[in-house]
Amino acid sequence: MRLQAALDGYLRFVTIERGLSANTVGAYERDLGRYVDWLDENGVTEPGAITSQHIAEFVRSLGAGEVPLAASSVARTLSSVRGLHRFLLTEGIVETDVASESKPPKLSSRLPKAISIEQVNALLAATDGDELPRLRDKALLELLYATGARVSEAVDLNVDDVIDDDVVRLFGKGRKQRVVPLGSYARAAIDAYLVRARPLLSARGPSTPALFLGVRGARLSRQNAWLIIRAAAERAKLDVEISPHTLRHSFATHLLAGGADVRVVQELLGHSSVATTQIYTLVTADTLRDMYTTAHPRAR
Structure with a gap:
């Protein structure tokens, strides 16, 4: 199975089976689209070829570059990636969940901003x-x-x-x-x-x-x-x-x-x-x- 087909299947799953809102599904699509593009650029085109090292390098790439993502955005993107890999394992598309040990960056403890x-x-x-x-x-x-x-x-x-x-x-x-x-x-x-x-x-x-x-x-x-x-x-x-x-x-x-x-x-x-x-x-x-x-x- 190609990566894009796997991603499409996951998005259908969270929409139909889990009943997630259009906004949430849209966020998954943006995060995972970035992930699939990065994998493709690095020569990975099938889910079974992804390793934990690929995921670690992808996460590092999110916090680097000209416009690095905030730690909270990196954590959200990694959460989407882990959800995709759990789905791939459950569906029998891959034999192991290579994202299970991936850890998000530590987030600063930011209090909600309220006004008087x-x-x-x-x-x-x-x-x-x-x-x-x-x-x-x-x-x-x-x-x-x-x-x-x-x-x-x-x-x-x-x-x-x-x-x-x-x-x-x-x-x-x-x-x-x-x-x-x-x-x-x-x-x-x-x-x-x-x-x-x-x-x-x-x-x-x-x-x-x-x-x-x-x-x-x-x-x-x-x-x-x-x-x-x-x-x-x-x-x-x-x-x-x-x-x-x-x-x-x-x-x-x-x-x-x-x-x-x-x-x-x-x-x-x-x-x-x-x-x-x-x-x-x-x-x-x-x-x-x-x-x-x-x-x-x-x-x-």
Whole structure:
């Protein structure tokens, strides 16, 4: 079997058998496409010819060159490679898993970047207005902060996913469903958008069940959602970097700082493991330590 045929088979497997999202499959395709190209350039054209040394050299190549990948990107790419090789072994295409002993580079312990409640309020206030885009932007940002949704989850929402009793149905990685409360501010912003803006936006394009629409009436893209967040941050004159995940990080951090149980936050965020959520407890601990150092007379 040729490498490209093996890769195509693996992508079909993760799409159909594992039910991974289009975004995740696309990431696998990009990472493994880079891997297959590198192998081809080095004279390896069949899965059975790959050795552990090839994988080690490929990983080293990712961190070298004119534009080296960050350690996190190298680790993600290696994870994709290991998944491919497990598939090849399971399918009987190869006799051994040559990637099983490959180790990713050590990642620095980076805490999620959250902004303060005051900065969140300023960001949300920057979407005030009666214009159609502002009504939509207000609903989008209020929902992101109220639910901790990923940007991709928010733009994938349909109107029917906003349930009558003030909750929203989100579909996370692998289409795993979770139901999250909306809160009064987000509910009011979404109601205003649905009544005053969405019907007019919808009339500009093809019929779609999407909740958030662009100016031409089609489903809002992740890229446009990111531009909306960045534009609101500029209008709010925030002196911090705002990323697509900023409101999600802030949602988790503010809940934990307010006394929420970490397992509740885990469920709200849709994390499969509480260990992923616990990184936010480091953020709140750092905040408490800073406040203690500043306020306690014998702290310094």
